[in-house]
Amino acid sequence: MARKAAARHSTITDVADAAGVSIKTVSRVFNDEPNVRQATRDRVLAAATALDYHPNVAARSLAGRRTFLIGLAYENPSPNYVVDLQTGALDRLKGERYRLLVLPFEDAVAASGKMQAIARASGLDGIVLAPPLCDDVATVTELEACGLPYTRIGPTSGGSQAPDVVMDDIGAARAVVDHLAGLGHRRIAIVRGDPTHASSTARLEGYRAGLVAHGITPDPCLEVVGAYTFASGYAAGKALLAAAVRPTAIFASNDDMAAGVLNAAHEAGVAVPAALSVVGFDDSNIASVVWPRLTTIHQPIRDMAREATGALLALIEDKAGSAPPQPHLALPFQLVIRGSTARVAEPQA
Amino acid sequence: MARKAAARHSTITDVADAAGVSIKTVSRVFNDEPNVRQATRDRVLAAATALDYHPNVAARSLAGRRTFLIGLAYENPSPNYVVDLQTGALDRLKGERYRLLVLPFEDAVAASGKMQAIARASGLDGIVLAPPLCDDVATVTELEACGLPYTRIGPTSGGSQAPDVVMDDIGAARAVVDHLAGLGHRRIAIVRGDPTHASSTARLEGYRAGLVAHGITPDPCLEVVGAYTFASGYAAGKALLAAAVRPTAIFASNDDMAAGVLNAAHEAGVAVPAALSVVGFDDSNIASVVWPRLTTIHQPIRDMAREATGALLALIEDKAGSAPPQPHLALPFQLVIRGSTARVAEPQA
DNA sequence: TTGTACGCGTTATCAA
DNA sequence: TTGATAACGCGTACAA
Numbered sequence A, B: 001m002a003r004k005a006a007a008r009h010s011t012i013t014d015v016a017d018a019a020g021v022s023i024k025t026v027s028r029v030f031n032d033e034p035n036v037r038q039a040t041r042d043r044v045l046a047a048a049t050a051l052d053y054h055p056n057v058a059a060r061s062l063a064g065r066r067t068f069l070i071g072l073a074y075e076n077p078s079p080n081y082v083v084d085l086q087t088g089a090l091d092r093l094k095g096e097r098y099r100l101l102v103l104p105f106e107d108a109v110a111a112s113g114k115m116q117a118i119a120r121a122s123g124l125d126g127i128v129l130a131p132p133l134c135d136d137v138a139t140v141t142e143l144e145a146c147g148l149p150y151t152r153i154g155p156t157s158g159g160s161q162a163p164d165v166v167m168d169d170i171g172a173a174r175a176v177v178d179h180l181a182g183l184g185h186r187r188i189a190i191v192r193g194d195p196t197h198a199s200s201t202a203r204l205e206g207y208r209a210g211l212v213a214h215g216i217t218p219d220p221c222l223e224v225v226g227a228y229t230f231a232s233g234y235a236a237g238k239a240l241l242a243a244a245v246r247p248t249a250i251f252a253s254n255d256d257m258a259a260g261v262l263n264a265a266h267e268a269g270v271a272v273p274a275a276l277s278v279v280g281f282d283d284s285n286i287a288s289v290v291w292p293r294l295t296t297i298h299q300p301i302r303d304m305a306r307e308a309t310g311a312l313l314a315l316i317e318d319k320a321g322s323a324p325p326q327p328h329l330a331l332p333f334q335l336v337i338r339g340s341t342a343r344v345a346e347p348q349a
Numbered sequence C: 001t002t003g004t005a006c007g008c009g010t011t012a013t014c015a016a
Numbered sequence D: 001t002t003g004a005t006a007a008c009g010c011g012t013a014c015a016a
Helices: A012-019 A023-030 A038-051 A057-064 A079-093 A115-122 A137-146 A169-182 A198-213 A230-242 A255-267 A301-317 B012-019 B023-030 B038-051 B057-064 B079-093 B115-122 B137-146 B169-182 B198-213 B230-242 B255-268 B301-317
Strands: A069-074 A099-104 A126-129 A150-153 A164-167 A188-192 A223-225 A249-252 A277-279 A296-298 A328-331 A334-336 B069-074 B099-104 B126-129 B150-153 B164-167 B188-192 B223-225 B249-252 B277-279 B296-298 B328-331 B334-336
Touching: A012 A023, A012 A038, A023 A038, A057 B057, A057 B115, A069 A079, A069 A115, A069 A301, A079 A099, A079 A301, A079 B079, A079 B099, A099 A115, A099 B079, A099 B099, A115 A137, A115 B057, A126 A137, A126 A301, A150 A301, A164 A301, A169 A188, A169 A198, A169 A249, A169 A277, A169 A296, A169 A334, A188 A198, A188 A230, A188 A255, A223 A230, A230 A249, A230 A255, A249 A255, A255 A277, A301 A328, B012 B023, B012 B038, B023 B038, B069 B079, B069 B115, B069 B301, B079 B099, B079 B301, B099 B115, B115 B137, B126 B137, B126 B301, B150 B301, B164 B301, B169 B188, B169 B198, B169 B249, B169 B277, B169 B296, B169 B334, B188 B198, B188 B230, B188 B255, B223 B230, B230 B249, B230 B255, B249 B255, B255 B277, B301 B328
Parallel strands: A069 A099, A069 A126, A126 A150, A150 A164, A164 A328, A188 A223, A188 A249, A249 A277, B069 B099, B069 B126, B126 B150, B150 B164, B164 B328, B188 B223, B188 B249, B249 B277
Antiparallel strands: A296 A334, B296 B334
């Protein structure tokens, strides 16, 4: 197999010569700078097309001191969530010169303190931090210190000047409890997410507040810890359904765990939603795919990623040092009622 | 908010000065080149650490004529599949200097013929082509012509010199039918995938061959076209179950569609697997999350992506022009039997 | 509106 | 085992 010796690509000089102009003019054309006569511009473009010229990314990066590369850092076990994140970011980048590097981490601890090194090694102009890295203190302070532009998706912790996009997790969890209580449920259990994720705590808080608002005293026995994975939800469901007094409703802190609860219920012969209501969180793909389809909180992950990416671009382009236009953005959640919740069978006193 | 003027990073020159050597020596150290005395190497490394030196990616790319960036191009509606693909590729890249750019396409047609431009605009050293782009003639011939290194995951079409990693789709589909026939099923339906994907055709072929091998005549009424999406599987399931004579088993060409079939069955009050067996394909996350869990074909997507990425690296590094060591690799599938299949209720003559 | 000259931070060549 | 120096292709002052 003869690998052809990849005929050297034409450069800006070639185009300049062919068009009879200086390289600076070619540069102007390709950077949409003003002060180029239309005729000249056309000539350059024609020459470029004829020569199949494409600006060399590396040279541009070196001379321009920017790589047009941004990173998306996350640590999440849910494929649906991850793809939504990526889709949102990529969406915003469409039509821009920026490219996206995905940076999945096994666990946030592994990334802690190494983000700057990673950014430099990868040549990033900026980073979008998704949960739970957005709440990692070491990462945030490091980024803050080295001046690398970054934005955060769904952070809970403060201590950062960076723009972020959030959703009201507490309010959303309350809305879940409202819905359930409205259906007559009083023994409402929660399956928490990974405790190291701030969202896990926020949802627990909203859950408790919701209960209290409905005159129900939070019961520690009804709060079981999961890990945002299907398996952890399954285990939690099994445990909850094996209890002497079963809950009539289970609120899982994400859809994957809710699916696990659903499976546990099926195995135990507990009918959903007739004998047990189940609620998820995220409205990821999985929520519409299990049976019955999950009542859940729609979290606008794509939109959040899109906005966070947009804010990052603004930050990067912002040479003047003027404050970013939208430092903190809150996107609304939405309770999506599907088939996994119903009026409680035997209302309890 | 005072954006700090990002104190200029130290360069190779700084390190060279600090270590009392030439920049070439520093370069040698950072590129693991031989012929550097250990003492010198240590001195350089110490200086680099002290100065917090990180090689500039852009400069390396420009001078070295390689970006250490590879692309992963795909067009797939299933998040699970996509994440598996990415994970496999990233896996292989771990510890390497290469970085990964994800290139999702809305539809292969949009990418057709533009791959080279994209590669150049993104500064790619090479590309991994996942289905269905791996079978796009325009893309392959274009890549072949411009000499950009690429490898393919699961291609069906030939006409390419590039290394690829495949799985025996036909054999896998036959194995599904074998399993079903072994359980006494004779009215076995298939939900096909997107007809523009080569895998769809291969699985259909294996399905038919399997039937014939068991003395069953393929029935066009039992072959319905889907699109590899949950919704299409749901629709297909509804149609199949509404027929006068129902199939006793449905083989969906991927898990997402199988989940759709499952939902249709639940809605129609058809018990799975008691009254209907359902089989998926891929063994993606979704297969273990629905109820009952899906009997399916485990497709080693991560492994395939890992191998294809490895082959790409070999191709890129291969300056000598020697033939790639493993041009075509076939990875084995595996039939995973779970709860969605069972012996047929009323065997038919 | 256009062009000249320099620098960006490496790798590569060749000599020492 | 090391080093001087020329590319690499493009952006940016500054000049014309």
